Amino acid sequence: MIVVLWKVADCGKADYIFVVLFYFLNCSIMARQGGLLKVVGKLDDLSFYKSADGFLVRTKGGVSADRIANDPTFQRTRENGAEFGMSASAGKLLRTALRNLMMTASDNRVVSRLTQLMTDVKNLDAANDRGERHVHEGFDLPEGKAVLKGFNFNKRAILSGILFKTFALNTTTGALDILGVVPRMDLVSAPGATHVTFKAGWSKLDFQAGEFETLISNSVNIPINNTSVDINLTHAAPPALATGIHVFTLQIEFYQEVNGTQYSLKNGGYNALAVIEVV
DSSP: OHHHHHHGGSOOHHHHHHHHHHHTTSSSEEEEEETEEEEEEEEEEEEEEEOOOOOOOOOOOOOOOOHHHHOOOHHHHHHHHHHHHHHHHHHHHHHHHHHHOOOOOOOHHHHHHHHHHHHHTTTTTOOOOOOOOOOOHHHHHHHHHHHHTTOOOOOOSSSSBBSSOEEEEOTTTOOOOEEEEOOHBBOOOOTTOEEEEEEEEEEEEEEETEEEEEEOOOOEEEEEESSOOOEEESSSOOOOSSSSEEEEEEEEEEEEETTEEEEETOOOOOOEEEEEEEO
């Protein structure tokens, strides 16, 4: 193994990968081949795996967990870790609150994107020391709410790139009105879609207590044609949760009608879900 590694020291990256994989594929080590020169498994300190970015390789390494937890040198690391955990938990709370809407309108990066967003909100907390800053403190500020407003859960279908019509939201009643929608003119429809459905979400989230309540409006389903339609989405009552911030969302989902039955286009490429207001 050492001879192989030294042989490729003067080679380019492609040669290095080829030699290592060639050696790997000829060894009796448990692995799963993903295709030509694409391997899933481990070789000594190398791990070959498949991710959303394709087939990758990484080396084993790092500092022991005990040292990170106790060594003063890693004080900043512990602080970053604590705050990252809080940001990740806040992102999970929002995803859980909107799960029913996200099932057909989200991308495979939404977890990491929401964690980063919650980190930005947490960084607005000026009341607590590093390592003890909280997301809920950031959301107490107008700047924190502004960070979340406009967030798209499906980066492949940005709301402003799907719907070309203004809407009016009443944050007291949750009523959302989109007047005079002509689907073929005001929407970028999914290929093959014959109908589109509009829904509004009204969530109240307490990031400090880890609690939420989400209400989903009536659904308005219309054919994709040249007829002008008013979209009126309403709620019977506001969320009953005592404390927290109000997050309003709008979902647009496309369907294809076959023999009188509408089927959701689950590829998700055109289904949009976005935060339209936070108060």
